[in-house]
Amino acid sequence: MVKSSFNKEKVECTGTTDTLSGNQASGLHRDSSFSLWIDEDGTIHLEHHSVNTSITAENSDFELPMLNQRSSDICDDGDIATGSPKALPLNSDSSISLVDVLKTLFFILVWYTFSTFLTLYNKTLLGDDLGKFPAPLLMNTVHFTMQAVLSKLITWYWSHKFLPTDPMTRRDYFYKVVPTALSTALDVNLSNASLVFISVTFATMCKSATPIFLLLFAFAFRLESPSLNLLGIILVISVGILLTVSKETGFQFWGFVFVMLAAVMSGFRWCMTQILLQKEAYGLKNPLTFMSYVTPVMAVVTALLSLLLDPWDQFTKNSYFNSSWHIARSCFLMLFGGTLAFFMVLTEYILVSITSAVTVTIAGVVKEAVTILVAVFYLHDEFTWLKGAGLLTIMVGVSLFNWYKYLKLQKGKLEEDEAAIALTANHAAKYVILDEMED
Structure with missing residues (x-):
């Protein structure tokens, strides 16, 4: 007692x-x-x-x-x-080791390589003054189908690691996954369509306007609250776009419209992706699982667009499809592009998993500059001092946007840590002595 x-x-x-x-x-x-x-x-x-x-x-x-x-x-x-x-x-083991830095740099280099080769592949094959491939939507259908098949096979083979424990409801699938897949498909298709009319340099600079539309959709979906900092970032990027567009000698109206619509779709899909990934119950936090859900929808939608818009009645008259050998060669070209696209996306997802989305977006700013330099030296794109000023302004604006997201991320982690400490302090355990309770 x-x-x-x-x-x-x-x-x-x-x-x-x-x-x-x-x-x-x-x-x-x-x-x-x-x-x-x-x-x-x-x-x-x-x-x-x-x-x-x-x-x-x-x-x-x-x-x-x-x-x-x-x-x-x-x-x-x-x-x-x-x-x-x-x-x-x-x-003490949380410090970044040299091996981690080298591994990150290696994957960034691989990502740059696949992305640059894919951009040059699309421009060389689709350019109005280059390959003039007659079916860009068919090409994207093959790319999306390859991504869907490969991601499905990987997630099925390692189902214990990738597949979500709770199946997604039909409502969540049609209200969350399908809009994300539709916007992603439109983003890629419109970007490739713009390359038929405009240069890689001009398209890359215009596509840098994506953070503007991302912020506008974030305001609409209440993912972000409007502030002077964000409005200033939008203004800086807008000025850079205006400098890029002004005095463009090879300006093509439809090419500019397509690439700007692609930027709009890109901003929308990243907002939808954030909404989709915020809830762990969806089980799509793994990149390959996410890819296995969205790419089948992207392939089906792009195939329907290809049936409606691609000139199928003229294929037999085109040098890409006028013989069995040319058809086999065209299939090989499309499969090669699909392989580049799959590994580029997979490398990007690996980078996100081993570092963070902020690191990838910052590296993406440098990637755009690398793409433009390659286009200037390889495709001989015109690059004036005004375009250089516009590119520099855009990169400053995008860097400010990434810095803003980084500070917000750090603030969110700090608030979570403080909340966890407060919650633990308020739930201190107590004990009672049973012998006293019996008395």
Whole structure:
């Protein structure tokens, strides 16, 4: 029988601090006479008692796991006075190693390579003054179909790792996945269609307006709140676009319209993607799983557009499809582009998984500059000082946007950590002595 006195008396306490040991969390030790735990609201948890009924006096010492490290003063009469919560020590292994940096740089280089080759492939094959491939929508259908088949095979083979535990509801699929897939398909198709009329340099600069439309859709979907900082970023990027467009010698109206519509669709799809990935219940946080859901819809939609818009009646008169050998060669060209597209997207997803989306977007700014330089030297695109000023202004605006997202991300993590500490502090465990309750 353990007896406790509730009279006010001075008792000398020995201050001790519970610390983390190895992989065990800090906790409260239970004396052999304590048989049950109770929360602050008075709820008694019997499971602790039932699980540990076989504990003897010799091995009855155990720890109640706590979420944070706390200082506690254990008095002689068994009372515990808990102090303020302490922050958990940082893991010494969290520092970035040279291997991680080299691995990240390697994947960025691979991403740049696939992306640049895919851009040059599209321009060379689709350009009105180059390959003049007659069926750009058919080509994209093959690309999306390859991505759908490969992602489905990978997620099926490793179903225990990729497939979500809870199947997505039909409503969520049609209201979340389908709009995301539609906007992604339109983004890619319109971008490729613009390359028929305009240069890679001009298309890349105009496509840099995507953050403007991303922010506008974020305002509409209440993912972001309008602020002077964001409006300033929109203004900077807009000025860069105006500098790029002004005095464009090879300006083509429809090419400009297509690439700007592609930028609109890109902003919309990234907002939809954020909405789709915010809820873990969807089970699409893995990039390959996400790809396996959206690419089949993209392939079907693009195939329908190809049947409606591609000049199928003229294929037999075109050098790409006027013989069996030319048809086989065209199929090989489309499969080659699909392979480039799949590995570019996969590399981008790997980069996001090993670093962060912010790192990828910042690297994307540099990628645009690399693409323009390659287009200037390989395709001999015209690059004036006014375009250079516009490109520099756009890169400054996009960099400011990425910096804004980075600061917001860091602020969100800090608020989550503070909330977790406060939640843990407000849920301190209490114990009761059963012998006193029976009296």
